[in-house]
Amino acid sequence: MSDEAIMTGKHFMNGDEACAEGALAAGCRFFAGYPITPQSEIAERMSKRMPEVGGRFIQMEDELSSIAAVLGGSWGGSRAMTATSGPGFSLMMENIGLGMMTETPCVIANIQRGSPSTGLPTAVGQGDMMQAQWGSHGDYGVIAYAPTSPQEMFDFTVKAFNKAEQYMMPVFVMADEKIGHMRERVEIDESKVEIYPRRKPEVDPDEFKPYEPDDDLVPRMASAGEGYRVHVTGLTHNQQGYPQLDVETQQEKVGRLVDKVDKNKDDIVELDTIGIEDAEVLIVSYGMAFRTAMGAYKQAREKGIKAGIVRLVTVWPFPEDEIKEFSKQVKGIVVPEINLGQMVREVERASAGNTEVKLVPHPGGGLHEPEQILESLEALL
Amino acid sequence: MTTELKQKEEVKPELTSAEHPATKYLREERLPHIWCSGCGLGSAVTSLTNAYEKLEIPIDDIGVVSGIGCTGRAAGYFETDSYHTTHGRAIPFATGLKLSNPEMNVTVFSGDGDLFAIGGNHFIHAARRNVDMTVICVNNYNFGMTGGQFGPTTPQGATATTSPYGNYEDPFNLPDLAASAGAIYVARWTSVHARRIQQAMEEALSKRGFSFVEILSPCPTGYGRKNDLGEGIDELKSYQDRTVIKHGSDPGDAEIERDPEAEIVVGKFVEDDRPTYCDVADDYLQGQ
Ligand SMILES: Cc1ncc(C[n+]2csc(CCOP(=O)(O)OP(=O)(O)O)c2C)c(N)n1
Ligand code: SF4
Ligand SMILES: [Mg+2]
Numbered sequence: 001m002s003d004e005a006i007m008t009g010k011h012f013m014n015g016d017e018a019c020a021e022g023a024l025a026a027g028c029r030f031f032a033g034y035p036i037t038p039q040s041e042i043a044e045r046m047s048k049r050m051p052e053v054g055g056r057f058i059q060m061e062d063e064l065s066s067i068a069a070v071l072g073g074s075w076g077g078s079r080a081m082t083a084t085s086g087p088g089f090s091l092m093m094e095n096i097g098l099g100m101m102t103e104t105p106c107v108i109a110n111i112q113r114g115s116p117s118t119g120l121p122t123a124v125g126q127g128d129m130m131q132a133q134w135g136s137h138g139d140y141g142v143i144a145y146a147p148t149s150p151q152e153m154f155d156f157t158v159k160a161f162n163k164a165e166q167y168m169m170p171v172f173v174m175a176d177e178k179i180g181h182m183r184e185r186v187e188i189d190e191s192k193v194e195i196y197p198r199r200k201p202e203v204d205p206d207e208f209k210p211y212e213p214d215d216d217l218v219p220r221m222a223s224a225g226e227g228y229r230v231h232v233t234g235l236t237h238n239q240q241g242y243p244q245l246d247v248e249t250q251q252e253k254v255g256r257l258v259d260k261v262d263k264n265k266d267d268i269v270e271l272d273t274i275g276i277e278d279a280e281v282l283i284v285s286y287g288m289a290f291r292t293a294m295g296a297y298k299q300a301r302e303k304g305i306k307a308g309i310v311r312l313v314t315v316w317p318f319p320e321d322e323i324k325e326f327s328k329q330v331k332g333i334v335v336p337e338i339n340l341g342q343m344v345r346e347v348e349r350a351s352a353g354n355t356e357v358k359l360v361p362h363p364g365g366g367l368h369e370p371e372q373i374l375e376s377l378e379a380l381l
Numbered sequence: 382m383t384t385e386l387k388q389k390e391e392v393k394p395e396l397t398s399a400e401h402p403a404t405k406y407l408r409e410e411r412l413p414h415i416w417c418s419g420c421g422l423g424s425a426v427t428s429l430t431n432a433y434e435k436l437e438i439p440i441d442d443i444g445v446v447s448g449i450g451c452t453g454r455a456a457g458y459f460e461t462d463s464y465h466t467t468h469g470r471a472i473p474f475a476t477g478l479k480l481s482n483p484e485m486n487v488t489v490f491s492g493d494g495d496l497f498a499i500g501g502n503h504f505i506h507a508a509r510r511n512v513d514m515t516v517i518c519v520n521n522y523n524f525g526m527t528g529g530q531f532g533p534t535t536p537q538g539a540t541a542t543t544s545p546y547g548n549y550e551d552p553f554n555l556p557d558l559a560a561s562a563g564a565i566y567v568a569r570w571t572s573v574h575a576r577r578i579q580q581a582m583e584e585a586l587s588k589r590g591f592s593f594v595e596i597l598s599p600c601p602t603g604y605g606r607k608n609d610l611g612e613g614i615d616e617l618k619s620y621q622d623r624t625v626i627k628h629g630s631d632p633g634d635a636e637i638e639r640d641p642e643a644e645i646v647v648g649k650f651v652e653d654d655r656p657t658y659c660d661v662a663d664d665y666l667q668g669q
Contacts, residue, residue, distance in 0.1 A: 030481045032473075051666040056480045061506040065473030068466065068503075071478025072446070075464065080481065100466050224462040224482050227441045231408070231457055233465035242411060243457060243465075 003052040006190040015153040015179040016041035016083075018186045019109050020049060022157030023081050023358075026191045028107070029055030030065045030073035030080040034088060037121045038177040041113040042083040052295035063088035067095040067108070074106045075232065077223035079161055079198075084111035084179075086128050087118065089135070096135030096170055098234045103211070103219060105164040105198070107157065109173040111180040114364030124177040125364035126287055126338035130345075133316050139254050141261025144172035144316040146286040150184045156313070162196035163199055163268065167260055168218050174315060176338065178288045178367070201228060209239040211253070217260040261317050267374060270313035275301065277331060279308025281377045282326055283332045285346050286312040288334045288367065300377055307376050307377055315343060319348035327351035332380030336360035336373045356380060406430040406440060409461045415454060419605075419613025421572035421598030426455055427518050428575060428596075429490065432582035441461070444485045444516040445476040447604040448500060451525040452492035469500030472507045475514050476661045483659060487601050488584065494524045494532040497553055503531065508562035508591045517537045518555060521600035522608075522637075529603030536639035539605045556632035556650045558662075559593040566592035567632060567651035571620040572599060574647065581649065597645065599638070609641045620645070 009250050020042045023031070024064075031046040033039075043059065050057035055078070060066040064084045068355055073080035084092065089110045099106060114120025115127040128135075132144045143163050145156040164171040199220040201208045210230045219239075222228030235243040236250050245373070261268065276282065276298065281300075285293040289325045290311050300307035310326060312319065321363040327333060335344040344359040352356050360376050362368050407430060413425040416422045433443060440461055449458035449468035462485075466474045471489045479487045487495075488518035496504055496518050507514070523541055524530040524594075529550045531541035536557065538547045559567045566588045568581040578596055585592035597607050610616040624647045627634075632650040656664070 030477065032477060056662075058476070058480060060473060061502055064470060065476070065503050065506070068470035069477030069480070071466070071561075072464070072474035073478075073481035074477075075462075076478045076481025076485070078481040080477070095470060096465050098470075138511070224444050224485050225441055229460055229462055231442065231463045231465070232458060234467060235465065250655075338383035366577055 005053040006193055007188050008190045009188060011186045011188065012183060013150055013185045013186050014041060014177060014181055015147070015150040017045050018153040018174065019083065019157045019175070020045035021186070022154035022190055023107065023161065024049055024053055025154070025188065026079065026158045027195055028079045028081050029053070029346050030070070030076070030078035031055070031061050031082065032058045032080070033072065033082045033084065034063050034066050035064070035083045036088050038113055038180045039109070041180070042109060042111070043285070052128050063091040064095065065073070067092040067099070067225045069083045069169060071095060071102070074104045075224055079165070081106070081109065083109040083111065085113050086115040086125070089128055089131065093135045097138060097140070098142040099170040100136065101234050103168040105168050105172065107160045107164055107173065107219070108170055109157065109175060111348070112174065112176040115166060115327065120365045122177065122368065123365040124288055124338055126176055126342070128269050128288060129174065129315060129337070129339065129342040130162045132174055140257040141259070142316040143169070143173070143261060143314065144174045146174050146312055146315045148287055148290050149179065150186050152181060153179060154186050154188060160194055162194065163197055165196045166198065166218070166222060167264070174287065176190065176288045191320050197329040205229065210238040210241040211237065213256060213260070214297065216264060217256055218271045223253035230321055246269055267318045268314060269322070270318060271319055272311040272313060274309040274311070276308035276310065276326065278306050279309070279329070280331050281380050282308040282330045283307065283309045283373065283377070284312070284333055284335050285309065285337070286315050286322065287337050287344065290337050292368045292370055293336050293373055296373035296377065299374050305377060305381065310362035318346040318350065320346070323347055323350035324352060327354040330355055332356040332358060334358050334373060336361055336368050336375045336378065338362045338364050338367070387650040392583060406433050406460055407458055410524050411458055413493040414458055416451060417602045419599060419601040420451070421521065421596070421600070421613065422452060422455065422462050422519060424572055425578070425596050425598060426458060427578070428578040429488065429517065429582055431579045432586060435579070435583055436586055438586065442477050442484060442486050445474070446471045446485045446487065446489050448491040448495035449526070450495045450667065451491035452490065453495055454523065455490045459557060469495055469498070470503065471495065472500060472516065476507055476512050479512060479514055480659065488586070489514055491515040491518060493518055493520040497533045497555065505558070505562040506595070508559060508564045511563060511565060511590045511655050513589050513591070513657040513659065515582070515594070517582065517594050517596065519596050519598045520555060521598050521622060524602040525600045526601040528605070536637055538639045539604070541604070554632065554635065554636045555595045557630055560651045562631045563591045564589035564651060565592065565653045565655050568649040569595040569597065569635065569647045570599040571624055571645070573617045573620040582614070584652070590655055608639060
């Protein structure tokens with residue numbers, strides 16, 4: 001491999017490896033993780049590459065400690081990440097909440113597999129989509145990307161790091177076994193990798209309030225050892241960072257955790273649209289299911305059906321304004337996903353009865369046939 | 382938990398002097414603290430600030446990490462970079478902090494339940510890896526914050542709110558556990574041994590590697606009154622009578638019984654040297 005942090009060039013690599021490379025390119029220098037299929041290639045790649053670029057890799061004793069170490073690593077001043085799959089994601093939930101509450105930038109890649117429980121360890125699933133938004137107790141905004149190729153594993157991991165720093169929060173890369181293990185061409189170009197720097201305090205320590213937000217509702221972060229002597233707690237805290245257990249502080253703090261994502265949606269939400277100008281029926285999809293949906297879309301167009309696709313780059317925050325607009329324009333929306341109905345609920349909610357919304361479910365362990373999606377489209381016409 | 386805290390805040394003690402001797406390491410504006418009168422936590426914090434002071438560790442090099450519990454609230458009183466994490470996860474958080482920022486002098490300050498019930502696995506692994514940090518456990522034999530339930534260090538036979546018939550579990554002997562997991566420094570003292578504690582903390586902080594100091598500490602509210610130890614002051618007196626100093630003794634013989642008159646072995650059990658996690662990692666990576 002290369003001791004360059006950013007491996008400029010064309011490579012043939014799987015999605016997990018591309019995710020690791022994206023992290024390194026984005027400046028990640030601390031990785032803590034615990035092996036789990038189908039994520040292990042990320043940890044393996046990190047164990048090889050981290051020392052080459054002067055970072056630290058540590059294999060922890062479980063996922064509880066992996067995410068805790070990542071939060072500590074981030075406060076230590078490093079861009080930090082962990083990667084896991086469903087069972088580990090479940091174990092991480094409490095400290096994901098700590099990361100949200102303490103506004104700690106970091107990235108968590110979840111290479112989803114068939115679930116629940118041990119489920120289908122070596123096979124594809126998209127069953128953790130709602131968990132990404134609602135998994136830890138309490139209210140907080142979430143940013144999550146859904147890559148559909150190894151190239152996007154690289155690109156979206158870079159994006160995830162940047163959004164983590166920009167909004168000071170854990171950000172998710174919600175991939176799956178197929179994308180993680182699929183090998184494709186990945187093009188890396190250092191000149192195209194942009195880095196959002198850490199939001200450092202601009203005032204002296206005695207004036208600094210660790211949780212006083214800027215106009216964009218996001219505070220600034222003083223890392224350990226910089227002389228700011230910050231106190232960081234998962235208890236509800238005031239702008240100074242000190243515990244203050246009352247309704248006003250709870251409203252201000254937790255309200256802002258929700259608002260900093262919600263009110264910055266224009267900056268965060270990304271989606272791609274294909275063929276929607278004249279679309280009468282729509283597919284809304286993300287991640288691996290989108291690749292199958294593309295097949296269905298092409299078949300539909302060949303048959304003369306005016307189909308369109310909305311592909312979610314960011315699944316969270318959910319682009320409800322956009323989906324609402326589309327829902328007014330079409331006769332129906334089909335949502336194929338590799339679970340028994342998760343993001344479809346958001347599509348239904350956003351459509352607000354404007355149009356019929358139909359789930360094309362898959363329990364996990366395999367992919368839809370494009371024909372299943374096509375049939376659903378036809379049924380709506 | 383909120384209601385419990387409120388209750389405690391109502392009985393918060395008055396400060397007896399305006400200036401704390403080691404104020405420089407404390408967040409004065411956060412004092413007085415929330416702990417009950419007679420609780421051993423205040424003096425444990427003082428020992429640590431004194432140890433920092435004595436060693437002249439620059440404040441900005443210190444990171445204090447706590448989990449959750451009465452003891453876990455300690456982090457919030459240190460005028461250092463301080464992290465009050467989740468229940469049980471202080472050690473892995475501290476591991477990340479240290480690895481990411483090796484210049485920091487990292488102290489974990491937490492309770493028996495936090496470090497050895499929910500967080501027990503992390504303790505043994507951090508000791509095994511010899512991550513360079515000092516772990517201070519304030520052992521009050523119970524879960525103080527949640528109302529005095531038994532925990533992994535509650536002596537057999539003791540009464541707690543979840544052991545109304547007496548605790549029928551065998552407790553951990555913490556020095557023995559720490560020593561066998563690989564800690565390079567292991568000491569136990571009680572709240573009555575203020576100078577010894579401070580000295581042990583100085584030694585532990587000065588050592589490179591995973592060092593461990595256990596402080597047996599009164600929790601009259603959650604444990605003492607129910608278990609014939611009386612108020613905080615009575616428990617301190619009993620420690621004066623019960624403890625025997627046996628430096629270098631086998632930590633396996635340092636078990637604690639419920640009997641308020643039974644002997645308790647204290648002292649320094651282990652003082653060793655072993656390359657730290659980062660030292661070994663860097664050695665291996667250098668060779669590549
Ligand atoms: C995941 C989780 N489970 C349970 C609790 C409730 N809880 C708070 S503190 C505590 C026990 C603390 O015991 P210890 O570490 O001995 O601290 P002490 O209060 O005795 O100082 C428990 C069970 C929690 N905060 N988080
Ligand atoms: S409950 Fe026990 S440990 Fe907690 S503050 Fe009171 S005396 Fe101290
Ligand atoms: Mg306790």
